[in-house]
Amino acid sequence: MRLTYLPLIVVLGMLLSACHSGPVAVKADTSPAEIVQRAQEASDKNRYNQALEYYEIILERFPDDIDMVCTAEYEIAFIHYKQRKYDLAREEFNALLERYDSPDEVLLPPQYKRLAAIVLERMAEKDK
Numbered sequence: 537m538r539l540t541y542l543p544l545i546v547v548l549g550m551l552l553s554a555c556h557s558g559p560v561a562v563k564a565d566t567s568p569a570e571i572v573q574r575a576q577e578a579s580d581k582n583r584y585n586q587a588l589e590y591y592e593i594i595l596e597r598f599p600d601d602i603d604m605v606c607t608a609e610y611e612i613a614f615i616h617y618k619q620r621k622y623d624l625a626r627e628e629f630n631a632l633l634e635r636y637d638s639p640d641e642v643l644l645p646p647q648y649k650r651l652a653a654i655v656l657e658r659m660a661e662k663d664k
Contacts, residue, residue: 572591572607576611587611592608594607603645607648613652614651616628629652630656632652
């Protein structure tokens with residue numbers, strides 16, 4: 537009887553190992569645009585944890601590139617929104633919007649301010 541479960545266990549193990557991917561590997565000379573592209577591709581395939589890793593790499597490697605930082609922060613919040621982690625997403629969107637409450641707002645990419653506000657509005661409507 538134990539042998540009848542063996543094929544099932546083997547198939548289950550193969551499926552689980554195929555679904556798991558290790559940490560993303562990004563060469564040191566990879567451009568931020570290429571990393572964002574990889575993150576978008578992962579997100580498009582619903583590989584949200586992988587996409588989050590790519591965006592975290594952006595934040596770690598390019599902290600002075602404010603366009604890339606805003607991109608990564610917005611996308612991280614949006615992934616959490618898609619994962620229905622609404623409290624976390626709300627915090628992240630609000631933190632992003634706080635960046636725009638400064639004289640340096642003119643240096644920031646304007647699209648993320650508007651997009652974050654739209655998602656927060658949708659979340660507020662769902663809360664009603």
